[in-house]
Amino acid sequence: MIINKFISFPTWIRAAVLLLIIMVLLWRVLRKPILWILSVVPVLMRKVFRGIYLLLEMPVAMLHTRFGAGFYTIDNGMAQAGEKVDKFMEYWYIRWHSPKEYRLGVNLLVYGVCILLIAIPSLAHSDNVILGLAERIYIGGETFIMELAGGRERYNFIEETVAEPEEQLENERTEEVPFEITLVVSGVSSSLLVRDVPSMENCAVLERLGNGDMVTWKGEMRFSEAEDEHVEPWVKIVTEEGTEGWSRLFYLQPEEYADMELRVGRNNIR
Numbered sequence: 001m002i003i004n005k006f007i008s009f010p011t012w013i014r015a016a017v018l019l020l021i022i023m024v025l026l027w028r029v030l031r032k033p034i035l036w037i038l039s040v041v042p043v044l045m046r047k048v049f050r051g052i053y054l055l056l057e058m059p060v061a062m063l064h065t066r067f068g069a070g071f072y073t074i075d076n077g078m079a080q081a082g083e084k085v086d087k088f089m090e091y092w093y094i095r096w097h098s099p100k101e102y103r104l105g106v107n108l109l110v111y112g113v114c115i116l117l118i119a120i121p122s123l124a125h126s127d128n129v130i131l132g133l134a135e136r137i138y139i140g141g142e143t144f145i146m147e148l149a150g151g152r153e154r155y156n157f158i159e160e161t162v163a164e165p166e167e168q169l170e171n172e173r174t175e176e177v178p179f180e181i182t183l184v185v186s187g188v189s190s191s192l193l194v195r196d197v198p199s200m201e202n203c204a205v206l207e208r209l210g211n212g213d214m215v216t217w218k219g220e221m222r223f224s225e226a227e228d229e230h231v232e233p234w235v236k237i238v239t240e241e242g243t244e245g246w247s248r249l250f251y252l253q254p255e256e257y258a259d260m261e262l263r264v265g266r267n268n269i270r
Helices: 002-007 011-038 040-097 104-124 133-162 166-173
Strands: 181-185 192-195 205-209 214-225 231-239 244-248 252-254
Touching (some): 002 011, 011 133, 133 205
Antiparallel strands (some): 181 214, 181 252, 192 205, 192 244, 214 231, 231 244
């Protein structure tokens, strides 16, 4: 399927394709109605600002009237600052309510910066939470879009299954239930990465998990390198969000041992 093929690409390549469609193509067509609708934002902010300004201005004006010129500087400064903020929001409203030219260069610059922020964790092979923020935001949006796009395909699959011969359906019903166990993420300092392949290099990060998150393991495991050429087991898991990928077994443990603290010492050696 096209969606499965698309998901197999690294995260930053998928982001480049989707954001190109959204920012360069759709934005060029739909930017005027979108900005016209969003122009209500500066209008509301201007009203809120004026209300706050009045609440601050009234006591200062009263003090100015009662105690004289000592509060003149404060009163005048607040008026000048308020005027600048008010004009800025008016300018903001005009630019959004009546957008003029389409600036391709500016949009391409924003597009490039977004791709760079998303690609940094994969290119640097880092699991830092801050560096991976843009990537996590993109993956969340991509998952939502893929679910919408894949809804019809799932429906067609159900229809085809119902139309299959009765004997084949009977054989499927008699198949044994596959091995499945729930594992809990534990011991990570920042986040546990779910990758498309069991490797620290040349991989795409599909999702990030934190301590306490639960995943499902169906028994598939491989041995591959981790840090410093250290070989350790990797398992293929399915997250609670439905993402299927590979993670290091070192940070996963059975659900029944999630609250147990295990220790190793001399008294434990036999």
